[in-house]
Amino acid sequence: AKEQGRNTFRFYSENLTRKAFQNVLIDSALREAKSRNEFRLAFQPQIDIASNTFLGLEVLLRWHHPTLGTVSPAQFIPQAERTGLIQDIGHWVLEQACIAGCKWLAEGLPFGRLAVNVSAPQFRADDFVDQVQQVLAQTGFPPSRLELELTESVLVHDTDQLIDSMNELRGLGVQFAIDDFGTGYSSLSYLKKMPIDRLKLDKSFVDNINTDDSDRIIAGAVVALGQAMGLEVIAEGIEHEDQASALRDLGCTQFQGFLYGMPMYTSRIEAVLRKEAQR
Numbered sequence: 001a002k003e004q005g006r007n008t009f010r011f012y013s014e015n016l017t018r019k020a021f022q023n024v025l026i027d028s029a030l031r032e033a034k035s036r037n038e039f040r041l042a043f044q045p046q047i048d049i050a051s052n053t054f055l056g057l058e059v060l061l062r063w064h065h066p067t068l069g070t071v072s073p074a075q076f077i078p079q080a081e082r083t084g085l086i087q088d089i090g091h092w093v094l095e096q097a098c099i100a101g102c103k104w105l106a107e108g109l110p111f112g113r114l115a116v117n118v119s120a121p122q123f124r125a126d127d128f129v130d131q132v133q134q135v136l137a138q139t140g141f142p143p144s145r146l147e148l149e150l151t152e153s154v155l156v157h158d159t160d161q162l163i164d165s166m167n168e169l170r171g172l173g174v175q176f177a178i179d180d181f182g183t184g185y186s187s188l189s190y191l192k193k194m195p196i197d198r199l200k201l202d203k204s205f206v207d208n209i210n211t212d213d214s215d216r217i218i219a220g221a222v223v224a225l226g227q228a229m230g231l232e233v234i235a236e237g238i239e240h241e242d243q244a245s246a247l248r249d250l251g252c253t254q255f256q257g258f259l260y261g262m263p264m265y266t267s268r269i270e271a272v273l274r275k276e277a278q279r
């Protein structure tokens with residue numbers, strides 16, 4: 001047991017060192033990524049099975065580095081948040097998304113809304129509302145086509161300033177979704193103070209919805225909460241038909257996941273949207 005303990009420790013510390021080293025590499029590469037055109041946007045369909053239409057597309061950032069390869073946003077976004085680079089990256093994502101959206105509107109492609117992820121430090125920046133307004137004005141993208149996905153970590157500090165910012169954007173027509181709903185630590189009281197349109201039921205409750213009673217109970221409670229409060233509920237991470245059917249039985253009609261479409265780069269999603277337009 002002692003031997004094993006030592007081995008485990010060695011393995012753990014090597015892992016840590018490698019990870020720390022990799023983080024340093026990523027930090028410096030990330031600083032250059034935008035100017036070197038290493039970022040791209042991917043778009044993943046969100047569908048409404050009641051009307052069988054595209055509700056929207058979630059905008060997901062992709063980073064391909066020449067030597068580090070493809071780095072997952074789950075890895076580089078938290079780092080960009082720590083270093084502050086998220087401000088610049090987040091602005092770029094919003095701008096590029098709106099530019100793409102304008103082009104699709106001009107072509108009559110039925111994408112619904114664009115749902116853009118916004119990090120907590122990004123939303124808390126003093127000039128965030130101005131930034132969004134500026135991008136909307138410069139690109140001409142209609143605010144009513146924009147949805148911002150916030151995690152509960154943004155909402156835990158429910159300051160007046162935060163609520164004012166949300167109300168100002170909501171006044172323009174921008175919508176808000178709560179991402180990863182059910183995984184945060186905050187109280188639910190923010191739901192009555194803030195202009196929220198949609199809850200995104202986290203994938204972790206969807207994965208085992210047919211085998212885990214508590215997951216199904218929680219999913220049902222989120223759907224019921226949404227209905228009671230007049231909020232829409234979209235389930236994310238749907239991979240299998242039996243997950244969709246369990247969620248349908250609970251009253252959920254909005255879905256996102258590999259079952260309905262992978263995140264796709266521009267040319268691919270455009271082809272999907274053109275086909276959808278001809279339907």
Ligand code: C2E
Nearest residue numbers: 060061073074077093117118119237238239257258259263
């Ligand atoms: P998220 O916002 O919860 O996004 C959903 C993630 O689940 C995406 O991973 C998506 O590709 C993946 N996904 C969607 N459907 C399925 C499915 O059926 N099965 C499985 N296994 N996965 C599915 P991705 O693109 O790797 O993004 C990871 C996280 O990185 C996102 O989680 C979000 O928190 C963050 N992120 C991505 N792009 C941006 C961005 O532009 N800005 C910010 N602030 N964060 C971003």
Ligand code: CA
Nearest residue numbers: 058117149179
């Ligand atoms: Ca999201």
Ligand code: CA
Nearest residue numbers: 179180200236
């Ligand atoms: Ca999510």
Ligand code: CA
Nearest residue numbers: 179180202203
């Ligand atoms: Ca997530």
